[in-house]
Amino acid sequence: MRVKKVWSGALSFVFIGMMGLHADTLMGFVKAYQEKGIDSIERLLQSYLTQREFWEDVLENRDISFGYYENMDYLFVIDKADPKLALYALEGEKIVKVNQTKALVGSKGGDKKSEGDKATPIGVYQILKKLTGLSAYYGPFALETNYPNPLDIAFKRTGHGIWIHGLPLSGKRDELNTKGCVAIENAILKDYEQRIKGKKALLIVYEGALKYATKDELATILSALYSWRSAWANNDLVGYMNFYSPDFKHASGMNFKTYEKFKTRVFTKNETKTIRFSGVNITPYPNTEHRRLFRVAFNQDYKAYKKNKLSYSSQGLKELYVELKDNQMHIIMEK
Known part of the structure; x- marks a missing residue:
């Protein structure tokens, strides 16, 4: 069986290319419908979703380096050890690199554990919203993340206000690090924000090496x-x-x-x-x-x-x- 397309809706329904479906599998669906009605088709589809073989087929031609996504639009990815913020667009089965730029991060290595420790957190964070009306020190605006996320809270990590923001509007910044945020050039920040506006995006932060999925x-x-x-x-x-x-x-x-x-x-x-x-x-x-x-x-x-x-x-x-x-x-x- 070759799965041509998978989408998740009210039934997490699987649309299967009819020409690629084995005749016995297709007849199984038809027979179940004739004998037991449409609910039996849902049960059959639900059973497929629990099978590794089904998902192996779904994943066969997908770029899954950064994971599996059904309704995510963009990924920001940064290595704290060599800080460059990359933006990737999720385009169907492909993950396309949009751009990458040098960035500033917190001075402390490892996990962020407490308020004021000057560490950029390691993990996966939602981009929540655009923040405006900030001090000119943060550039034109900032993109707010959901640090601390539920796992951080479970691990009793504290702190707040972890953003992706710009550089001082005055052009003067002597510090080589932030207090935990990710800072990039203002022009690139504006470009990134325009791309992700109204879309869903995550920030992935790692240090040294990222083990791909x-x-x-x-x-x-x-x-x-x-x-x-x-x-x-x-x-x-x-x-x-x-x-x-x-x-x-x-x-x-x-x-x-x-x-x-x-x-x-x-x-x-x-x-x-x-x-x-x-x-x-x-x-x-x-x-x-x-x-x-x-x-x-x-x-x-x-x-x-x-x-x-x-x-x-x-x-x-x-x-x-x-x-x-x-x-x-x-x-x-x-x-």
């Missing part, structure tokens, strides 16, 4: 992600909790044991759940401990029903921070 790693994570969802939807507590690290921390402050107790109460309600994922983005997460970490973010539409009546619903961005160990995905943090 592999198709094997991404296929493992993607199949595990949908297997995790399946266990959740089917009220399979044991299968669900098997995806969590013993060192797991929830954004609410719950650890593994308290989270397991919470989910036990939820699962024993025996509700019927509909859980849709869309816009899945997976980014290798740089860290100084040399762990194989990834940020997994997606839009989640969750609905629970009791006796055919809606009992709970939520919709929004879901973030998982996962670690790959022994070819298995372990969730270490969730928001």
